[in-house]
Amino acid sequence: MSVMPADAHLPVAHLRPSRNWINDPNGLAFHDGHYHVCFQYNPYGPEHANMHWGHFRSPDLISWEELPPALAPMPGGEDADGCFSGNAVSDGDRMIAFYSAFRTDRWAQPVTTAESRDNGVTWTQRGSLLIPELPDGTTMYRDPYVWREAGRWRMLVGSALADGRAAALLYESGHLEQWEYRGPFLDRAPQPVAPGADTGLGWECPQYLHADGRGAVILSAWDPELGPRRTVVYTGREQDGRFLAAAPALLDHGPDFYAPALLPAPDGRWLLWGWSWEARDPAWVREAGWAGLLTLPREVTLAEDGSVRQRPATELLALRDERAVTASGETAGTVVLGTVGPSFDLTARLEPRAAGTTGGLRLVTSADSAEYLDIKIDPAAGELVVDRDHASLDPRAHGGTYRVPCPEARAVSGAPVELRLVVDRSVAELYLPSGRTLTLRFYPTGGAPWRIEARAGGEGGLGYTVAAWNLRPYTMRYASDVSAEPALTDVSGVLR
Incomplete structure (x- = not known):
């Protein structure tokens, strides 16, 4: 079950x-x-x-x-x-x-x-x-x-x-x-x-x-x-x-x-x-x-x-439930693409219309838009940037900005940026066609649904084609939890 x-x-x-x-x-x-x-x-x-x-x-x-x-x-x-x-x-x-x-x-x-x-x-x-x-x-x-x-x-x-x-x-x-x-x-x-x-x-x-x-x-x-x-x-x-x-x-x-x-x-x-x-x-x-x-x-x-x-793994496509978001178009500002649950699988194709176009996708997890995870194109560096500085309103969550090489994102390439993002409540895994990956944890305090936005900045607009599916849970049969007290050495804090 x-x-x-x-x-x-x-x-x-x-x-x-x-x-x-x-x-x-x-x-x-x-x-x-x-x-x-x-x-x-x-x-x-x-x-x-x-x-x-x-x-x-x-x-x-x-x-x-x-x-x-x-x-x-x-x-x-x-x-x-x-x-x-x-x-x-x-x-x-x-x-x-x-x-x-x-x-x-x-x-x-x-x-x-x-x-x-x-x-x-x-x-x-x-x-x-x-x-x-x-x-x-x-x-x-x-x-x-x-x-x-x-x-x-x-x-x-x-x-x-x-x-x-x-x-x-x-x-x-x-x-x-x-x-x-x-x-x-x-x-x-x-x-x-x-x-x-x-x-x-x-x-x-x-x-x-x-x-x-x-x-x-x-x-x-x-x-x-x-x-x-x-x-x-x-x-x-x-x-x-x-x-x-x-x-x-x-x-x-x-x-x-x-x-x-x-x-x-x-x-x-x-x-x-x-x-x-x-x-x-x-x-x-x-x-x-x-x-x-x-x-x-x-x-x-x-x-x-x-x-x-x-x-x-290919088998994980079977976890996709109904398609929650289907969106394509172009924006010079911000456009709401749809909403998803807290576990979803998303694919995107982003096409900057000019060499200086920035922007990307934002996952908004609070009703007041104060809590969000950003995936942004850096055309100067040729990288995708994942920013979790605003991903949790709880101050006990860690922030930080992290980069993954993405040569298509470079301003002179003229190539679309493609990605796959799998989010499961407190973990996000980003996959690029190059085979590069980026894994991070974040802890939203807002309740579902979460909102997906496409955002553009700088010169020109951003073309987008985005699809997202809510994820079914694994079928899982759990063993009984162990409740006995341990009679072993506590090595808390000795990570490895």
Whole structure:
């Protein structure tokens, strides 16, 4: 059955339990006819503590079932202080989860495993370490990613090295038990990746997408003082156990996206989920009783130009309900296009009529028009700008202006700007035809319906063609909430 949230900011088409804390997606696998999506989960409250693996599964990416937590810390065991991030593989009649065992030392988290033989309903944890010794020179070590390639099993582990490099370390195995360390698959000192941003002193959650001799290594940039920062991607190819990489790029240009994980689908697609954290003050989070969500599943491809491209999974078109907005025309000022509910899927084609035309779309979420989210064309920079400074009248919500490259927006291009925007109550995901994305959180205080406007400024008018559909919620069957008091170490505030 579908359960509609009472909280106006709790999403209906993004995966998360009905309450408590979640962060990184983990254990993504297709097994026995189901997509399995696990995630870092505190079943006792909305703080980063008591790390379990929560677990959803689905036959079609639309109908979801919440299973009991897949992994729980074992008192006195190697993972006594938390079952941290990793992935899972399908191997015959079993699923095997590889994960970071957290005990005392939050920076060094050796690899251990768990196994399920009933399609993820129950799991047996190993109880000992799979890889007990960390390579010399590592100062941070965590988050295994395992895959099968050319008849062998391979593993990347995220790390930071004592000499200042971040690294994804490579292991290989014939049968998932004994693993040979091959050395760094990719390593770099911090490199610029965007204005004011670099690739980090350490890498978490390494992921490897590969096809037709080419590949992309996805890495979550981490800093020992600041914690999680951003997600970057290196494209290139492998040679003799090393990844020969081009310049890095941001995987997502928004402020609220981190630790994505890949799932190789049975039809050959690569699917990706990310963690979208909260952008509101901790007191509000505690009041709400929940924190974090997983992004929409995204199809990820390697383009001929070497870029990584993302778009919402095709299956999500089935969530579109009746078309709420159908509008086309031209404006030199502001025009109301129609209204939508708080969860919707929008496509737009915007055509500036002159080189100096600015403007774009505004999502107005309050009756007095004081609360709104803007998506604006910057013709001088060739970017789309997403501005959430006025997106919530509650001062506990974070603001900020964020940019995603959009060469069509440049004044001299003369090309239309196309976009797809999926909004689900408190999360917005922007997708461009180039495959670039921008993810952010915002917290409207006004009630539905919300109003869509086209706005033009500067010289000339703005042509527009816009369609929007309200979203149906996922079909969701929730497990019972855990209510017992935890007997585990509280690591609140120790994000990663």
